[in-house]
Amino acid sequence: MADLSLKQVRKSFGNMTILQGIDLEIGSGEFIVFVGPSGCGKSTLLRLIAGLEEITEGTISIAGDVVNHVPPSKRGIAMVFQSYALYPHMTVYDNMAFGMKIARESKAEIDRRVRQAAEILQLEKYLDRLPKALSGGQRQRVAIGRAIVRNPQVFLFDEPLSNLDAALRVATRMEIAKLKDAMPDTTMIYVTHDQVEAMTLADRIVVLKDGRIEQVGTPMELYKKPCNLFVAQFIGSPAMNILPASIERAGAPTSVKLAGGMTAQLPLKTPETATGATVNLGVRPEDLRIAGNGEDVLLQGRLNYIEQLGEVQLAYLDIETDQPLIAKLPGGLEIQRGAELRLTANPEDVYLFDESGRSFAARESAASA
Amino acid sequence: MTKLSAIRPLRPASRMNVWAVISKTFLHAFLICLGIVVIYPLIWMALNGFKNNAQIFGNPFALPIGWSWANYVQAWNQGVRDYVSVSLLVTVASGLCTVLVSAWTAFGLTRTKMPAKPLVVGFVLGGLMLSPTVAVIPLVRMMQALGLYNTYWALIILYTAFRVPFSTFLIRAYMLDLSRDLDEAAVMDGASEGQIFWRITLPLCRPIVVSCVILHVLFAWNEYLFAMIFSSGVGAQTLPVGLTSIMATHGTNYAEVFAAMTISALPIVIVFFAAQRYFIRGLSDGIGK
Numbered sequence: 001m002a003d004l005s006l007k008q009v010r011k012s013f014g015n016m017t018i019l020q021g022i023d024l025e026i027g028s029g030e031f032i033v034f035v036g037p038s039g040c041g042k043s044t045l046l047r048l049i050a051g052l053e054e055i056t057e058g059t060i061s062i063a064g065d066v067v068n069h070v071p072p073s074k075r076g077i078a079m080v081f082q083s084y085a086l087y088p089h090m091t092v093y094d095n096m097a098f099g100m101k102i103a104r105e106s107k108a109e110i111d112r113r114v115r116q117a118a119e120i121l122q123l124e125k126y127l128d129r130l131p132k133a134l135s136g137g138q139r140q141r142v143a144i145g146r147a148i149v150r151n152p153q154v155f156l157f158d159e160p161l162s163n164l165d166a167a168l169r170v171a172t173r174m175e176i177a178k179l180k181d182a183m184p185d186t187t188m189i190y191v192t193h194d195q196v197e198a199m200t201l202a203d204r205i206v207v208l209k210d211g212r213i214e215q216v217g218t219p220m221e222l223y224k225k226p227c228n229l230f231v232a233q234f235i236g237s238p239a240m241n242i243l244p245a246s247i248e249r250a251g252a253p254t255s256v257k258l259a260g261g262m263t264a265q266l267p268l269k270t271p272e273t274a275t276g277a278t279v280n281l282g283v284r285p286e287d288l289r290i291a292g293n294g295e296d297v298l299l300q301g302r303l304n305y306i307e308q309l310g311e312v313q314l315a316y317l318d319i320e321t322d323q324p325l326i327a328k329l330p331g332g333l334e335i336q337r338g339a340e341l342r343l344t345a346n347p348e349d350v351y352l353f354d355e356s357g358r359s360f361a362a363r364e365s366a367a368s369a
Numbered sequence: 370m371t372k373l374s375a376i377r378p379l380r381p382a383s384r385m386n387v388w389a390v391i392s393k394t395f396l397h398a399f400l401i402c403l404g405i406v407v408i409y410p411l412i413w414m415a416l417n418g419f420k421n422n423a424q425i426f427g428n429p430f431a432l433p434i435g436w437s438w439a440n441y442v443q444a445w446n447q448g449v450r451d452y453v454s455v456s457l458l459v460t461v462a463s464g465l466c467t468v469l470v471s472a473w474t475a476f477g478l479t480r481t482k483m484p485a486k487p488l489v490v491g492f493v494l495g496g497l498m499l500s501p502t503v504a505v506i507p508l509v510r511m512m513q514a515l516g517l518y519n520t521y522w523a524l525i526i527l528y529t530a531f532r533v534p535f536s537t538f539l540i541r542a543y544m545l546d547l548s549r550d551l552d553e554a555a556v557m558d559g560a561s562e563g564q565i566f567w568r569i570t571l572p573l574c575r576p577i578v579v580s581c582v583i584l585h586v587l588f589a590w591n592e593y594l595f596a597m598i599f600s601s602g603v604g605a606q607t608l609p610v611g612l613t614s615i616m617a618t619h620g621t622n623y624a625e626v627f628a629a630m631t632i633s634a635l636p637i638v639i640v641f642f643a644a645q646r647y648f649i650r651g652l653s654d655g656i657g658k
Contacts (some may be wrong), residue, residue, distance in 0.1 A: 052553050073559030085550035089572045098568075099558030150558070 002063040002076060002153035002187055003028045004049065009058035011044055011211075018044045019211045021058070028063075031180050031188045033198040035234070036208035042191045045208070046156050049189065050079050062154065073099075078147030079156040082163065084139045086131040086146075092118075093127040096146045117148040120182065121175075137168045144179065155183075157190040161197065177201055195235060199223075207231050229280060229357035238285050238314060238326045240351070243299070245281040250274040254360075256281055256352065260319055264298050267347050269364050274354075282351035285314065288327040291344040298350070299343045301325055303335060317341055411634065418444075418628035425623050440622075444615070444629035451604065452611030453632065459521050459607055460589040463528035467585050468578055470529065471536035476566050478537070479544040480552060490541075496534030501594060512599060519602040527599065528589045536581040543577040544570065579647035586640050590633075608633040 004026040011019040019041045026032050034042040047053045049060060051072035059066050067075050086095050093114055100110045118124045121141040131139055140160060147155060157176070161169045177200070180188055192198055198205050199219040207214040207222065207230070215222060215231045226232035226240075233239040249255040252269035258281065283298070291297045301317035304324060311331045316324040327343055335341065352360045417425055418440050419433035477483070478490055508527065512518040517526070547570065555565045571578070596607045606614070615629050641648070 050557065052556065071559075072557050077557070079554075079557050081550045081554060083548060083550045085548065085554035087551060087554075087569060089575075098555070098560075102559045102564060146554075146558075 004154060004187060004189075005059075005061040006045075006049075007059045007061075009045070009048060009060060010056045011041070011048060011053065012056045017211060019048070022211075022213060024206065024213065024216065026187060026189070028187055029185050031190065031201055031203045033190045033192060033202035033205045034208060035192060035195060035198045035205055036214075037234075038193065040208040041211040042193075042208050043158055046079075046158055046189060046191050049154070050077055050156055051075055052079075073102075076153035077156060078150045078152035078154075079158065080140075080143045080147050080160045082159040084131070084143040084163075086139055086142055088131055091128050091130060092123060092134070092142050092145075095131065095142055096149050099146070099150050113149045113151070114145075117145040120148065120179075121145045136164050137172055140164065140172055141175070144176075148179075153187065155186055155188040157188065159191055159193070161192070161194070173197060173200065195237065199235075205235075207234060209234075225359075225361060226282075226351065227359050227362040229282070229353045229359075232282050232351060232353070232359070236284055236286075238328070240282045240284050241288075241325050242323070242353075243281045243283075243319070243321060243325070245279050245352075247274050247277050247279055250277075253347075254352065258299070259321060260300070262297065262299065264296070264350065265347060266350050266352060268352055268360055270352070270360050274360075278355050279360075280353040280357070282353060283345050283349065285326040285328040287345045287349035288325075288329075288343045289345065290329065290333070291342040295344050297342045298345055299325060301341060301343075303337055303339045303341050306335065306337060315341065317343075411638070414627050414634070415631045418624060418631050420624050422621070422623055425627075440624045440628040441632065444625050444632060447618075447625070448611055448615060449608075449629045449632050452606055452608045453636075455521055455600070455605060455611075456590055456608040456633075457636075459524045459528065460586055463525045463532070463589050464582055464585045466525065466529040467532045467536050468581055470533050471540050471581065472571055472574065472578065473566070474533070474537045475540035475544050476570055478541050480565075480570070481562075494534055494538050496531075497538065499531070499534075501531055505594070505598060509598065519600060519605055521600060521605050521607075523599040524589075524592075524595060524607065527595050528585075528592065532585050532588060536585065539581055540574060540577050543574055547573055576647045576650040579644050580650075583641060583644055583648045587637060590637055 004024075006022050006024040006026075009019060009022040010017065022045060034045060036042050044053065048055050051067070051070065055068060059068055061067065062075055062077075087098065090098065096114045096117060097110045100113065114127070115124070118127055121144060123138070123141055123145055126134060126138060126142075131142065134142065140163075143160070160176070161172055164172060176190075180186075180201070190197070190201060202219055204216060204218055205222055206216050209230050214234075215227045217225070219235075222231060222235045226235060229242065233242065243258055245256045245258045247254060247270060248257040248263060250270040250272050252267070254266045254268045254270045254274075255263055256266060256279065257263045264281070288299070299317070299319055301319035303315055304318050305316040307314040307316075309331065312328050313331050313333065313335075315327045315329050315335060317327065319325045325343075327341070329335070354360060354363070413430070416433055417429070419436055419438075424431070424434060474493060478486065478493070483489065509518065512523045517523045551569055551573070552565055555569050560568065591609060592607075593609045596610045597613075600606055601610060612626075612629055612633060616626055
């Protein structure tokens, strides 16, 4: 059982600051996923927790003990590397047993734990093989097995599936989910840039950008209540449509006028002072639908391009903005390129962000708190 | 029409095949000639060890009439045994020291954080520029002062000192290509720096280490300048120096000299053939990248 606490953790390499004051509390047994674009500092944060990098400022505590200067092997942490990092000259058995041999555990204990881990991961047949004689998925399982035998309090995964092909990625993702179920008390921290992995595996997701935490929440919280434009666009595929607009009448509901001239009534409370303010309106492609007769039209544009995916189709509309508007429509719907489409969405599925990119909904809940 | 269009694209391919066969044949012929040029003198030397002076001068390129080992036995008993022992000792000891010192140095230069690392790398590799000939007189004075002059210890120390820069250069290049993730995985497993070196990095450097050993053996076994200056006394002479004295003593018995030379060359040939796979892999992995 180990909860993890990060307080004002900063990391700099020379003059370059990579992480700028990370505050995060991770509960015991939680599955936390760090996501963010390349260079946002997610892998660095993981390496700081592992102890592979020294933190510049702040404290990291595991189970209440500050571990800033505790060597990696004494932190009760095991890490699975993106490259697997299996020792190529050792057999699978020796790879898994290496840590315990270093710790001078008894041979019987080493053998018991290695075979137990091999059984969990179905690696019994491969114990005498060298890593080069294994497939990518098997190597990844060995890397996980090497971590399991150490019986860690905290498991760290650094983009463990990124070297696998799509099919194997799905299979290994499910194995990791099963592993989590089998080890309910073990805290797991997982770094990825793949939001499908993040959404499917995480208890909570930490979204990072430029060395800062943008938002922490359950997958559905991030999807339904993004606190700013970055999170709104980062979570969800295709990304949320962002349209320039202005507040015609603030209050509750808020009346918004889009750049194309259309207006929309949103069930959102905005401060009276916001009337006339420039804002961004956000709507997810999957929340848009063809407006029925008598329904209010939210957006209207000419269909420029269609990506047919079978179950759904992605319609790209020209609405006279810099970016095309994307709508995820049913795959069976008959639409023609060049047609004028009138789209609508439920008002509660439309988001409003102020000029700085902050969500009005988040502002409102912060104010009420 | 259909037939013609089907045949047309085949023509250049078949022409290319002919040229490929011709160039391959030439390449093989060239390699065979090169092999003969390299191997024939060795075989000729070994065969002459089975002849006597009359046969050597009468018909130098003929096969020996009898296959008597007498010349080899005589050469072995008349000093070659002692020279081989000293050469073996000096080569093995200096080879071991060179590889260990170089591997540790390369590990330090590639895996540790240190201030002014490029300067240290330059300093270590700068040893490559030092000419042994220029250093002879100071080294003689130094060895005399240390009481090591005319002992094989002098050669062990000097061979190690002069080969460390080159071996470090090779091993460092190889280590730079090894994944750092392995070190970090070992750190997570609780390994110390020493354990990482001995149990992870060094075993992974086996091809380049073997290459360095072979290169060192070639050097130390055949080195003449230092051997002549620092171990000319009886009991400390290595094979190159010893062979010279055999030639001086038994200069008229060429068969015995050939036998002695064959015995001296044999270990190198055996070492090279035994480890050539690693040698080529190590050099192509290390220097090539």
